[in-house]
Amino acid sequence: MVRIQEAKIHVEEILGSVVVPEAGGVDVFIGTTRNHANGKNVVALHYEAYVPMALEMMRGIEKELYRRWKIRAAAIVHRVGEVPVTEASVVIAVSADHRADAFAACRYAIDTLKKDVPIWKKEIFEDGEAWAENIEARFKIQDRSIGYES
Amino acid sequence: MVRIQEAKIHVEEILGSVVVPEAGGVDVFIGTTRNHANGKNVVALHYEAYVPMALEMMRGIEKELYRRWKIRAAAIVHRVGEVPVTEASVVIAVSADHRADAFAACRYAIDTLKKDVPIWKKEIFEDGEAWAENIEARFKIQDRSIGYES
Amino acid sequence: MKIFVKFFASAREAVGSDNVQVAVKEGATANDVLELFGSQFETMNRLRPYVRVAVNQSYVVNDHVLHEGDEVAIIPPVSGG
């Protein structure tokens, strides 16, 4: 299940979508808004997405999880719009028979999402604002010369 | 925070105890009751613990997480008594500034808990019952000759 | 031929628009689109080394050849998660 939503993300609801009687464990990653960035106080965050492409890429990540690991279910949910400090901007949950698969798949999903999925975060500071840039995305761009048609 | 409880575990409540404004991510592992074990249908599970020793070891694991990784907060909660299929027997949540620390600490905590903490699970099948044995605990016992006074 | 160009985040702010329809000549590439807007908007020009281009919602290399009606998206470094 993949989803982009403006509403607050409820973790229990997402857990409900991945916990199945056959699974023995779920790993969940929750990205929360931090109150600081580059040594400055963050007063608010605003997320935007290229929604159809982001959803398509999230579906691609989801498929890759099933291909690479023995998992039972996965959910990748991202929030857009204003996300207050301590609230979740992203929740990824993966259930599996064995926890090694759940951990590995969940980690892969968040790493890939941060690197490639067209979603942006603007940090609003007390004295200005700035578009954030994931370090993972920066590395990707240095690879651009090799090309990565997908 | 460590806890052993008979009541159903509510993941949102535990999340609330580890999400702090300074943290950027939380990794949560949730162990759920599976409906099968060794090819048989599990109809119910019953957990028991040597409570004071289990809590002491859980506190030890918690301390170790802070010692080994840069984390903000951690919670290790185990349920005892009857745990129905799909409900959580254990929830471990770790918040950190960087997700690599959250993932590594969470994984270490569940691995160590399964290996060492005196908690037992009885699987009730349609045609009998059996005490489960964690594969991690079995490996530990093969090491017994070297001794592991703690 | 006509293409539709979408701008996001810092690229949107650089060109002051999120959606522009432009005419380019046959055989134009993703890179030609970056050049076009880079020459018009100084901030967009400074972003050029860092942006990726997606055509019809898939990332492409910069010399990808465009076709009539393509949706070309200018994707600054992402920061989701």
Add this chain to the structure above:
Amino acid sequence: MKIFVKFFASAREAVGSDNVQVAVKEGATANDVLELFGSQFETMNRLRPYVRVAVNQSYVVNDHVLHEGDEVAIIPPVSGG
């Protein structure tokens, strides 16, 4: 001297009790306790190669020497999580 022995899970079922007070001689070890109950309960004897012993809530090696009033726990392979 007196010690308090606690049995859990399969060990509890093997001896039919979760808590037994026994007298052992000075210098007795964790292993002597396992021997004592192994000789009385066949199922406990079969479990012996697989159990660990904790004294006052810490795991000990089998030749750990006991003291008056110790709480000795017989810990079958754990299965928490």
